[in-house]
Every structure is written in structure tokens, then in C-alpha cells.
Amino acid sequence: MRRSPVLQSAPNKRFSARTAVLLIDNLPRMYCRRLLKRGRAASSSTFVSEPFVDVRVTMGMKPLTTARILLGAFLIGGVFGFASVCFAQTSMPPAVSVRLVTDEAVAVLAILAKRKANQPITETDWQRVFSSEGYVRLKQRELSLKRSFEDNDFKTFVLSDQLAERAQALEETLTRWSNADITGAARLALAYLPKEARIRAKIYPVIKPRENSFVFEVKTDPAIFLYLDPAVSKEKFENTLAHELHHIGYGSSCPSKQVSEEIAKLQPRKRMVLTLVGAFGEGFAMLAAAGGPDIHPHAVSRPEERTRWDKDMANFNDDLKKVESFFVSILENRLTDDEIQKTASSFFGVQGPWYTVGWKMSVLIEKTYGRAKLIECICDQRKLLPTYNEAAAKHNRISSEPLALWSASMVNGIGRGKH
Numbered sequence: 001m002r003r004s005p006v007l008q009s010a011p012n013k014r015f016s017a018r019t020a021v022l023l024i025d026n027l028p029r030m031y032c033r034r035l036l037k038r039g040r041a042a043s044s045s046t047f048v049s050e051p052f053v054d055v056r057v058t059m060g061m062k063p064l065t066t067a068r069i070l071l072g073a074f075l076i077g078g079v080f081g082f083a084s085v086c087f088a089q090t091s092m093p094p095a096v097s098v099r100l101v102t103d104e105a106v107a108v109l110a111i112l113a114k115r116k117a118n119q120p121i122t123e124t125d126w127q128r129v130f131s132s133e134g135y136v137r138l139k140q141r142e143l144s145l146k147r148s149f150e151d152n153d154f155k156t157f158v159l160s161d162q163l164a165e166r167a168q169a170l171e172e173t174l175t176r177w178s179n180a181d182i183t184g185a186a187r188l189a190l191a192y193l194p195k196e197a198r199i200r201a202k203i204y205p206v207i208k209p210r211e212n213s214f215v216f217e218v219k220t221d222p223a224i225f226l227y228l229d230p231a232v233s234k235e236k237f238e239n240t241l242a243h244e245l246h247h248i249g250y251g252s253s254c255p256s257k258q259v260s261e262e263i264a265k266l267q268p269r270k271r272m273v274l275t276l277v278g279a280f281g282e283g284f285a286m287l288a289a290a291g292g293p294d295i296h297p298h299a300v301s302r303p304e305e306r307t308r309w310d311k312d313m314a315n316f317n318d319d320l321k322k323v324e325s326f327f328v329s330i331l332e333n334r335l336t337d338d339e340i341q342k343t344a345s346s347f348f349g350v351q352g353p354w355y356t357v358g359w360k361m362s363v364l365i366e367k368t369y370g371r372a373k374l375i376e377c378i379c380d381q382r383k384l385l386p387t388y389n390e391a392a393a394k395h396n397r398i399s400s401e402p403l404a405l406w407s408a409s410m411v412n413g414i415g416r417g418k419h
């Protein structure tokens with residue numbers, strides 16, 4: 001998690017109510033620590049239902065060859081010899097409004113194509129990049145983080161030999177990603193969210209100097225920025241989308257107003273722990289993106305990612321106890337704000353305990369009590385640990401490989417919510 005200026009200015013202060021508020025406000029930003037490096041997600045909000053089909057591929061690539069059912073394809077203009085095409089899909093659930101916006105990547109690729117063909121690159125070409133929606137919002141985001149983002153620096157990046165060498169791979173990747181099943185990704189996310197969940201997002205595959213991906217303006221105009229990475233397959237892209245869309249859908253519907261109000265009345269230390277329990281949302285998102293508890297969460301990842309996950313999962317019991325000890329230290333007021341921030345961040349890791357412990361708890365709850373019960377726990381974090389404990393105790397009675405349980409005193413200490 002990115003440290004807020006307020007917390008940085010009070011390095012030795014013990015835990016405060018202010019810390020809890022900051023963490024609550026920043027929780028979605030804490031999600032996807034690795035993927036969403038320094039993302040600027042805001043806290044949850046309620047979206048207005050958008051009862052219309054709205055999946056568009058706002059892009060300048062050639063019309064997509066896709067097996068998906070397309071309601072219509074509307075030619076809306078040409079860009080550098082490519083056609084901009086708008087697709088709508090009949091199968092998109094009404095709760096979802098997701099657009100893939102590739103205008104920045106297309107405009108950059110057009111310049112790379114001209115450079116390769118030794119054609120002059122005009123001011124119009126550059127303006128097409130700089131006025132693209134992807135570029136404009138990327139710039140806004142970088143500037144909001146006080147990072148330098150100058151058009152001239154970007155020109156240098158686009159004209160670099162390194163990018164020229166990658167031009168073909170980038171174009172192939174964009175085509176591959178543009179054929180991704182966005183509807184399917186949204187459906188995966190919705191399957192692990194309450195009925196009232198809404199998903200509204202624009203997805204920007206972008207060619208840019210930094211190799212990070214992030215979410216932006218989740219409250220107002222939710223955006224998912226994904227660094228256009230040739231190493232990412234279409235399937236992995238879909239998996240990542242489902243994961244991110246789950247976070248966005250979660251933000252639109254959980255926790256409920258009533259749960260939020262109840263949690264707001266708790267002592268700050270308890271609130272802090274419950275806020276951090278919400279970081280297990282990484283595990284929920286992994287499960288949702290995989291499509292079910294029997295599907296490996298890295299089924300479509302590179303082998304090394306899957307190996308890392310399996311290795312980390314072998315430490316589940318130890319990791320659960322590490323997180324427990326962290327929670328207990330907070331409840332006993334033994335940590336400074338900085339220490340809390342540091343440990344919470346370390347549990348993101350590449351895919352640390354917020355992912356692995358969160359995933360395994362979710363899987364066990366779903367397999368023991370069904371998905372509806374899991375969704376109930378997703379939306380009221382007070383229920384997650386006690387429900388997991390009950391499921392694990394049941395599991396331990398018949399298994400030779402016992403699972404660690406959260407200590408009863410800690411679980412009781414933060415409260416269980418209403419059953």
C-alpha cells in the first residue's frame with residue numbers, strides 16, 4: 001500500500017483512529033499490490049444500474065475475427081488505415097458495462113509502423129496519441145501521483161529502438177487481447193458477488209514506459225490500465241480482467257450500508273483489523289477469476305507462477321498464524337502506524353498471504369457451505385474468520401492434514417457479525 005502523507009508525517013505515533021480511516025479509504029488500493037502498483041483506487045461506491053448492453057471495443061484495429069456472438073459492428077471511423085469498430089454483445093449481463101479502449105496503443109503502433117516504413121511522422125500522428133483517451137487518462141493518473149509525464153519524454157520513448165524492436169510483438173498482443181472474452185471475464189466476477197453487484201469499467205491496454213498495471217478513479221469513472229505485455233496470453237489477460245472486475249464489483253456492492261455502519265461503530269483497533277481482513281479479497285478475486293474451487297488459480301499462468309503459488313500454498317498454516325499474530329499485535333496496540341502499513345504491505349508480496357490464505361479460506365468455505373455463504377462472508381468481513389474456523393474444524397475431524405485455525409480469542413475480539 002502506498003503510504004499516505006498523513007501517515008508519513010506521524011512515523012512514531014501509535015495506532016490511531018485516523019489510521020483506520022485511511023486504511024478503510026485505501027483498501028481497494030491495497031488490492032493487487034503487485035499488479036496494481038501504486039494504483040489509485042478509491043473506496044467503494046454504489047453504481048447506478050445500467051440496464052443496457054455496453055461492451056464496445058473502441059479501437060483502431062482491423063475488425064476482429066471472433067467466435068463470440070456479436071450483436072452489431074458499426075464502422076465509426078478510420079485511423080491510419082485501420083478501422084475503428086464498435087461491437088456490442090448480446091450476452092453481456094445487464095449488471096455489467098465494460099469497454100475495452102485501445103486508442104492509445106493503436107495510435108502508438110501506427111507511429112511505429114510509419115517509422116518502420118520510413119514514412120514521415122507528422123504532428124497529426126502525435127496528436128492522435130496525445131488526444132487518445134488512454135493517453136489522456138494515463139497522464140492524469142501519473143500527474144496525480146506527482147510523477148513527471150511530459151509529451152516530449154513520451155515521444156522519446158515511442159521513438160526508441162527498444163520499442164521499435166517490440167512493435168510486432170505489441171501489435172500481436174493487442175490483437176490477441178482484443179479478442180479476449182470480456183463478457184466471460186465479467187461473468188466470472190459476477191458469479192462471486194451478491195446479486196446487486198454492478199460492474200462498470202473501462203479497460204485500457206496501454207503502451208507506456210512503466211511496466212505496471214493499475215486501477216484508477218474507481219469511484220467516478222473506473223479504469224483498469226494494463227501494460228501491454230507480449231508475455232501475457234489471451235487466457236491470462238481474461239483471468240486478470242476477471243480478477244480486477246471482481247474488485248470493482250466488490251467495491252460497488254460490499255460491504256452493505258448496514259454492515260459498514262455497524263463496523264464504523266467499533267473501536268478503531270477492531271475496525272483496523274476488519275479492514276485488513278478485507279485484503280483477503282485478493283483470495284476471493286483469485287477464486288472468482290479461476291472460475292471455481294476445483295480450478296487452479298494459476299491454470300492459465302506461466303509455469304513459474306504456478307510453481308510459486310504451489311510452494312507458497314504449502315506454507316498456508318504458518319502464513320495464517322503470521323497474519324493472526326499481526327492482527328493480535330494491532331488489537332493489543334503494540335504497533336505504530338508505520339509498522340502496520342509495512343506489515344500489511346508485506347503480506348501482498350508477489351502474491352502473499354492476502355492472496356494465498358484468502359484463497360484457501362474461500363475455497364474451504366465454498367466447498368463446505370456453498371458459494372452463497374462465501375459471498376455472505378465476502379460482503380461482511382466479520383464473518384470470514386469464524387466461518388472459516390467452523391469449516392476447518394469440520395475438515396480437521398476427517399483429514400490427516402489439519403488446517404490452522406484462527407484463535408478463538410482473536411476472532412471473538414474483533415466480533416463476528418450477525419449470523
Ligand SMILES: [Zn+2]
Pocket residue numbers: 031032033243244247282285
Ligand atoms: Zn487483486
